[in-house]
Every structure is written in structure tokens, then in C-alpha cells.
Amino acid sequence: MSTDTTLETPSETVSPILKSVNPATGEVIAEWPVHDADAVTAAVGRARVASAAWRELGFDGRKKALLRWVSYLVNHADELSELIRKENGKPLEDAYLELILAVEHTDWAAKHAKKHLSAKKVSPGMLLANFEAVIEERPVGVVGVIGPWNYPIYTPNGSIAYALAAGNAVVFKPSEFTTSIGNYYADAFAKANPELPSGIFSTVNGLGATGAALVASGVDKIAFTGSTATGKRIMAAAAERMTPLVLECGGKDAAIVADDADVNAAADGIAWSSFANSGQTCVGTERIYVVDELADQFVAAFKDKLKTVAPGSGDTATYGPMTMPSQVEVVRSHIADAIAKGGKAVVGGPESVRAPYIEPVVLIDVPEDSLAVTEETFGPTVTIKRVKNNDEAIALANASKYALASTVYSKSKGMEIARQLRVGMTSVNSVLGFAGVAALPFGGVGESGIGRIHGEQGLREFTRPHSIARQKFAIPGMELLSFSRKASTVKLIKQVIKLKHGRHT
Helix, strand or coil: CCCCCCCCCCCCCCCCEEEEECCCCCCEEEEEECCCHHHHHHHHHHHHHHHHHHHHCHHHHHHHHHHHHHHHHHHCHHHHHHHHHHHHCCCHHHHHHHHHHHHHHHHHHHHHHHHHHCCEEECCCCCCCCEEEEEEEEECCEEEEECCCCCCCHHHHHHHHHHHHCCCEEEEECCCCCHHHHHHHHHHHHHHCCCCCCCCEEECCCCHHHHHHHHCCCCCEEEEECCHHHHHHHHHHHHCCCCCEEEECCCCEEEEECCCCCHHHHHHHHHHHHHHHHHCCCCCEEEEEEEHHHHHHHHHHHHHHCCCCCECCCCCCCECCCCCCCHHHHHHHHHHHHHHCCCEEEECCHHHEECCEECCEEEECCCCCCHHHHCCCCCCEEEEEEECCHHHHHHHHCCCCEECEEEEECCCCHHHHHCCCCCCEEEECCCCHHHHCCCCCECCEECCEECCECHHHHHHCCEEEEEEEEECCCCCCCCCCCCCCCHHHHHHHHHHHHHHHCCCC
């Protein structure tokens, strides 16, 4: 996901003030102090103190606090949605949709943490039948979250809400492009829970140096969303302290329009997946593979869906500006490379790039080795390729070094095709469905990241299992874990083991 700046060293000199800017107008929305390494360390220290009180609340107490936070966000949705529109650039309805998705996930995490993380008894087995065996899930402690700007609430919330529900404190570094949103989000938690100590969920603000300081601060886990290149640097830095992490990185997500697809439904869904949020969606479609017999029909339907799709900042705009100015040149270079290598623009073209807006661009006949196919574009462009059959579509979809999400349209073969895709998530006969289902884990494979947020796996991502074996009573003469063990005991055990395990054929 191309949503982050370079990870810098904590010693880098930075401006003491970070300006929050409206990407559509360049207007300065707010100014925030930049937190240096000492300030980050202090924030983590406060979080560590607060984590004890948060942990002691237990599942029920944390559930109440998280649901109060949810209510506050819902009751202030208009205010927060307007801030998202202003600082991130997306239309107001899309901002509200993002907020509600985050609310639904927080509600799920709050209500399901007890079920999935409570102590669990397991069988001790025959040899230690006099033992009780228990697995207890412990919070890791303090989680450092480094978030993106494209979905400045929904995406980091997948780590924040689940880490909090699991009993951890969180220190959140929002993107420098959406600092006001991140701070509003954390302040909302405090305002909804004034009786709780400060530091349970707090923010640190800044550029790459602040993120690097958070990684080096002694947090117990790092959750990062951003580019694969920066993810690798964070992983290397975290390795110095053996800090575990969860990374959601780049995507080059493919959509397959199979030989029995509903073409109109596929065109409608994939058009939204490709161009919503100005194409700045890590799980949005960037490559489309259509079986040849449906290709002409699909391209015509796809173009038709885009007739009224246009960027802008007004109430009628389909999507907003590019949030990060430097991404405009990335999009421009991918379009130019695709055309230079023989691709054709059937919607838009190089002239569609007019910063801070980029109009929809649809490219066909683009070679598979072009930047528009191999690298994350993260803008309102998409490639369409004809394929001989479903198998070729699967093979090309799997050929990317990225493996985050995918889409399949097929009336009868959707699940069969989905199971052959090397990705973390697939939506069948719709787009991005997995992102809205709180019980489903979210994450990638290969260079798209490691670990999972959301669902039961997302809760467990922020705990560590503690295994406890308690001897309930002693069996005279049957001591195995002792120097006083008798030869007759071992002889008996050998006979029992042979009867149990020695007759398999």
C-alpha cells in the first residue's frame, strides 16, 4: 500500500510543527506538534502504566468502555465525517461509510473478545492424566500502531480496536496526511470514558522519524499499514528488539470475470472497486482478467459504468483528490509505461492526470511486465486483459509478488476459483465483501504482509498464549518427572504405549 513516507531514523531533524492540509484546496486545517523520540518514549511509558488498569477491567469492563466509544463516534458521525472529507479528500458519504465500518468492527471485537480469548482447558493426555491443562491468552502489553491516510480510521482501527479488546494499551501514529483525524479518533475514546486513566489509547504525531521512534520505543508489538518497502524496513528495525509485528503492505489486486459471469454485475462492482476513493484502496482492483468470449461485452459495460464517474470536491463528485501529492507522479509514470509498451487507453489517458485530481483511466492490451501490472499504482487506473479461459486468469492473477485480495465473478464456479487464488482474501460476485465482515480475518500473503487483523485471528494477534499445566494429584508409584522414577513404572509405560501406538497399519 503506497500510503506512507520513508521510515527515517529517530535522530533526524524535523520541523516542530506538522501542518494538516486539505488535499483539494491546499488550505491548512490544523497544526500539530511533532513528537520526537523522547516524546514517543514518554507516551509509551504512560501507556504501559495505563495498560495495567485497562487489563484489570477484564473483558466485560473493556466491552462497556469500547461500546461507549462506539456510541460517541456514532453520535458525532457528522462532525467526524466532515473532518475526514476535509483532511482526506473523499466524499462525505464515503467518509461516513468508512466510519460505520470501523464502528461495526469495534462492536464485534468488544462483544467477541471474551468468547475467543477466555481461558481454555485442553486434554492433558494419557501420560499426564493427573494434570489440568489450561491455555490463557495474555495481552502483549503496549501495541504501537502506524496507520495510513487512505482509510485513516477503518484501516488502523483493525489493529486498534482488536488490540484494545484483547486488553492492550495502544499508541497510535496517524499518517502525517491525516493527523487531525487520528487525534479526533483517540480523543473520542477519552471523552467517551472520562473515568479511565489517560494513556490507554493515545497518539504521537509526526513524519517518518516519529514512526521509527515508535518502533524503537520498546512497545510489545507493532502494527503497520503501508508500502512493502517501508514494511521491510520496519521489520528489520523491529528485529533488533525481536518485537513481533503485523504488517499490511502493498497490493496489486486482481479481479477475474469467469466464463459464466454476470457481465453487468461484474462491471458495476469492479468499477467501484477500481475507482472509489480515487483508486487509493489497498484491496481495490488494479488488474482485471476477462475470459475472451465475454471481453467485448465486459469492456463496453465497464466503460458505460464510468460515464458519470469523475473526481472533484463538490457534493456530486464520485471521488476526491489524490491525498498524497507524490502519488500523482507514480500514477502518471505507470500510465506512460503501459502505453509505451503497447497498451491502449480506452477510457482517459495521460491527459487525465491533472493534480490533485486524476480522472478514470482504463488500459487494455497492457503487457504483463509493465509497471501498471507489476507494481502498485494506487490511483484511479485499471488494466483489462483478455484470457483464453478461467485457468489462465487464475495463473495470471497469482503471478504477482503481491497477494492481498481478489475478486471473482462467476455464477457457478466462484468458490472453486477463489480456492485456487494465492491471496489472503477473496470476494465472490461482489467486491470487498470480506472487509465488511468483522468475523473474517484480514491480511495478505508474500509481499502483501504478515499476520492478520479482524475476526478471531485479529484478536489473537494481540495476545500471547500462556500454557499452564497443574498437577491435581499425585499417583503413587507412577512418578515420571522425577529422579525417583522406578524401572517398573517405565516398563509399564512401554507396554501401554505399545498397545496404544504400535498397531497402526
